[in-house]
Amino acid sequence: xxxxxxxxxxxxxxxxxxxxxxxxxxxxxxxxxxxxxxxxxxxxxxxxxxxxxxxxxxxxxxxxxxxxxxxxxxxxxxxxxxxxxxxxxxxxxxxxxxxxxxxxxxxxxxxxxxxxxxxxxxxxxxxxxxxxxxxxxxxxxxxxxxxxxxxxxxxxxxxxxxxxxxxxxxxxxxxxxxxxxxxxxxxxxxxxxxxxxxxxxxxxxxxxxxxxxxxxx
Amino acid sequence: xxxxxxxxxxxxxxxxxxxxxxxxxxxxxxxxxxxxxxxxxxxxxxxxxxxxxxxxxxxxxxxxxxxxxxxxxxxxxxxxxxxxxxxxxxxxxxxxxxxxxxxxxxxxxxxxxxxxxxxxxxxxxxxxxxxxxxxxxxxxxxxxxxxxxxxxxxxxxxxxxxxxxxxxxxxxxxxxxxxxxxxxxxxxxxxxxxxxxxxxxxxxxxxxxxxxxxxxx
Numbered sequence: 371x372x373x374x375x376x377x378x379x380x381x382x383x384x385x386x387x388x389x390x391x392x393x394x395x396x397x398x399x400x401x402x403x404x405x406x407x408x409x410x411x412x413x414x415x416x417x418x419x420x421x422x423x424x425x426x427x428x429x430x431x432x433x434x435x436x437x438x439x440x441x442x443x444x445x446x447x448x449x450x451x452x453x454x455x456x457x458x459x460x461x462x463x464x465x466x467x468x469x470x471x472x473x474x475x476x477x478x479x480x481x482x483x484x485x486x487x488x489x490x491x492x493x494x495x496x497x498x499x500x501x502x503x504x505x506x507x508x509x510x511x512x513x514x515x516x517x518x519x520x521x522x523x524x525x526x527x528x529x530x531x532x533x534x535x536x537x538x539x540x541x542x543x544x545x546x547x548x549x550x551x552x553x554x555x556x557x558x559x560x561x562x563x564x565x566x567x568x569x570x571x572x573x574x575x576x577x578x579x580x581x582x583x584x585x586x587x
Numbered sequence: 588x589x590x591x592x593x594x595x596x597x598x599x600x601x602x603x604x605x606x607x608x609x610x611x612x613x614x615x616x617x618x619x620x621x622x623x624x625x626x627x628x629x630x631x632x633x634x635x636x637x638x639x640x641x642x643x644x645x646x647x648x649x650x651x652x653x654x655x656x657x658x659x660x661x662x663x664x665x666x667x668x669x670x671x672x673x674x675x676x677x678x679x680x681x682x683x684x685x686x687x688x689x690x691x692x693x694x695x696x697x698x699x700x701x702x703x704x705x706x707x708x709x710x711x712x713x714x715x716x717x718x719x720x721x722x723x724x725x726x727x728x729x730x731x732x733x734x735x736x737x738x739x740x741x742x743x744x745x746x747x748x749x750x751x752x753x754x755x756x757x758x759x760x761x762x763x764x765x766x767x768x769x770x771x772x773x774x775x776x777x778x779x780x781x782x783x784x785x786x787x788x789x790x791x792x793x794x795x796x797x798x799x800x801x802x803x804x
Contacts, residue, residue, distance in 0.1 A: 579802035
């Protein structure tokens with residue numbers, strides 16, 4: 371599969387690297403053509419790895435992964451170009467986090483979500499929100515955390531969620547550990563989980579954790 | 588121990604009933620002296636069960652449990668009276684939920700929490716936020732859900748959290764399944780988990796579930 375991973379931060383580089391290891395073709399997209407992080411990543415990665423602009427990455431891809439921060443996602447996807455996103459699966463792993471005056475803040479929160487904003491702005495993209503509830507190392511290697519812990523998918527397109535569930539299986543998340551939360555509106559629920567994730571992270575001092583949803587049979 | 592449980596809804600009656608079963612003295616507090624639900628509860632419960640106003644309940648108690656909705660908590664606690672709360676452990680199990688125009692909304696959200704509001708309004712109470720992340724049946728009978736799933740405590744008073752952790756053990760939550768999230772500010776994190784809880788509830792169609800936090804050893 372040909373993937374575009376938009377964003378050259380740790381999330382983008384780690385997801386892109388894992389996809390290359392799995393045999394996929396990946397273009398790591400950044401704002402500028404000569405982003406040194408992306409260039410270095412592409413050189414280090416493999417023949418199947420390229421660096422390019424957001425637009426070049428999205429144009430070449432069958433599946434686009436948004437790995438820039440939630441607050442700049444619409445800008446990055448706008449630069450990628452609606453014409454390069456239409457009809458494609460658009461995986462959003464972002465969170466709308468920022469530190470303001472030393473406080474962590476979510477924006478949007480509760481009455482909207484990044485996932486919904488992306489779907490509204492790009493109505494022809496098949497948006498699936500997933501993986502934002504775990505650290506990137508856990509995203510691509512869930513065995514770092516013991517137990518049958520879960521990730522979530524939400525989105526309007528059942529076929530897209532199915533295909534993303536298959537991608538998650540490649541990362542090591544079997545389908546039974548992927549909980550479908552319904553439409554993209556549920557992005558609010560998974561984005562609002564972040565304060566609890568961050569509070570646990572502060573307490574544990576490490577990011578190798580996740581939640582397992584336990585329920586009566 | 589002498590408990591006041593403020594609120595005669597399902598949460599209050601269930602918590603109060605379980606506390607009586609455990610051998611505690613419980614006054615179920617309501618706005619008016621002759622609340623029929625509270626009277627009926629007290630009659631059905633046992634000699635150790637009484638019904639009274641918020642103020643009567645709080646005055647008689649060593650530990651006060653806020654089991655009214657988060658949005659009316661300050662009103663109920665104001666009626667209970669600061670003079671009956673000072674120095675006492677005040678357990679807040681509430682969530683700031685309301686349905687508005689068919690949408691579930693939290694208020695406050697993110698920049699504040701019910702737990703913090705209560706602690707600010709009653710600075711001499713020893714507020715501990717806990718149990719708001721599970722259904723009331725699970726609160727008092729965690730074995731309804733399989734696995735080593737967790738509840739959280741947060742608050743400024745370490746001794747109060749210790750005592751509440753002992754109460755949780757009476758309910759069936761051993762100390763290792765009670766995660767201390769630090770100060771009362773973390774009430775934001777557990778209150779913002781509610782949209783995910785509700786989304787899972789809609790998906791499962793039943794409330795007998797909870798999360799287990801799994802982490803690398």
